[in-house]
Amino acid sequence: MVEPMSGVSMRVVDFFDRAARQHAGRMCLVDEERGWTFRQVQARTASLARTFGSDASGPRLKIGILAPNCADAVIAILAVFRAGCVWVPANSRATAEELATFLALVECDLLLVHQSLMELGRAAVRGSRCRLLDLPRAEDLAEEAVGDEDALPYAPEDVCSVFGTGGTTGSPKAALWSHRTWSTLIANFHAGIRHDGPPVHLVAAPFTHAAGVISMPLMAIGATTVLVPRAEPELVMRTIAQHRVTTLFLPPTVIYTLLAHPDVRRYDYGSLQNFIYAAAPMSVDKLKEAMEVFGPVMVQTFGQAEAPMVCTILGRHEHLEALQGDRPERLASCGRPGLLTELAVLDDDGGPLPGGETGEIAVRGDLVMAGYMNNPEATAASRVGGWHLTGDIGRVDDDGFVYITDRKRDMIISGGFNVFPSEIEQLLWSHPAVRDCAVIGCPDPKWGEAVVAVVELKPDADCDEATLIALCKSRLGSVKSPKRIEFWRELPRSSVGKVLKRAVRDRFWAGRERRI
Secondary structure (H helix, E strand, O other): OOOOOOOOOOOHHHHHHHHHHHOOOOEEEEOOOOEEEHHHHHHHHHHHHOOOOOOOOOOOOEEEEEOOOOHHHHHHHHHHHHOOOEEEEOOOOOOHHHHHHHHHHOOOOEEEEOHHHHHHHHHHHOOOOOEEEEOOOHHHOOOOOOOHHHOOOOOOOOEEEEEEOOOOOOOOOEEEEEHHHHHHHHHHHHHHOOOOOOOEEEEOOOOOOHHHHHHHHHHOOOOEEEEOOOOOHHHHHHHHHHHOOOEEEOOHHHHHHHHHOOOOOOOOOOOOOEEEEOOOOOOHHHHHHHHHHHOOOEEEEEEEOOEEEEEEEEOHHHHHHHHHOOOHHHHHOOEEEOOOOEEEEEOOOOOEOOOOOOEEEEEEOOOOOOEEOOOHHHHHHOEEOOEEEEEEEEEEOOOOOEEEEEEHHHOEEEOOEEEOHHHHHHHHHOOOOEEEEEEEEEEEOOOEEEEEEEEEEOOOOOOOHHHHHHHHHHHHOOOOOOOEEEEOOOOOEOOOOOEOHHHHHHHHHOOOOOOO
16 A cells, blocks of 8 residues: 555545455445455456546546445445545435536536436536446456555545535535545544444445445444445335344434334344434434334434534443433433544634533534635635534533534524524424424514424324424423424425425525525
């Protein structure tokens, strides 16, 4: 392996190669078609990497991979890293217009497309500079040896991934991740999440998002990665039992669908060690139910595209201590800062607030992105005094546990009072008829913004507006209680299951120049 030119950061593929040396014959990737060992995956990534033709002297190719969850896609991603190119995660659940906008934003050079998504791929690159090629099948790639000549010189600050910020409350940007970002993420992950024996990792959520990000630190320690095409409840539950899965990630909304499934208690989850949830707040009541159903295995992480995945970690043992001990409120925490990440709560002027006070959560360290691509103004706006501003509102208790109370942009100002929707949403989630909800502020001539809840009920459940408003008033008082509640058959969601609050707000603020 070629040594980096400076610093101590390794490439993602260096972590993988370490595992391949130690666990060459262990199964690395398993999908619906077959399985591949670490030795086979390593050789096939070398074969594909040589076709990209990247070198240290020219610009690094930005290569998108548009595919469902499958071994072909993972091998291609590792090959991009091996070739010294830049991985562009292309969301297979996006529309052609959304995908085209993202590919243009990141200036993608080449899009590798799985045969099942060729129509979407062609539409997304039509009229652009981005070339399109078939995604090579793993079994068609030669098994070539991996040697030192495969590694190009690099620096830890070199960008190797470009992630769309997506965002449910604002326009997307592109976050630049360096080798140093990945190295810090991997170190933070393993410092905070422990495994008993070789992990078996189930990827059911899209690989282009958190499930794929988590795969990299897990493969680094020799995990077997089992890929299924979708997070369908029966498929997920069956696969956990069949493959003796130890580790998986799902967003809370998908966990809710598992808990609501009539057969959820029929399967064996005894192999599970770390059931990771992130990407959105989780109902405390549903979290308790998940611990009852799946065992004391729940793990929460907090991060964002700008500081990925592991700014904080609330481990399985901390979940259990909160549930069984005298600090049950800690189930509403997202944990404590990762080992290599500093965290602070800042006031509106960027000054640090004392413990217990509420302000904007900020982080700093090598986990933070290099910046937004071609957007220095947005990069500068996201930083103050060396801190990255997350846009999340929260507080830190005396023991260092972080509590996110809301997104800064989600705050409702009603009658001069600041109202944070997450507190109301937690209460609404606790009602047995509620599957999901979104609380937003809508224009009101008296209050400025009136608190409104949009509720999605569970199938065959029944509930009325008066019941839910009475529940809120009894626990939160009149100021924080919704002035009205609307029942929608289905809340709008992103491709990874997050409720799109922006889309909910748009229905109430349509035609208005101001949104506050």
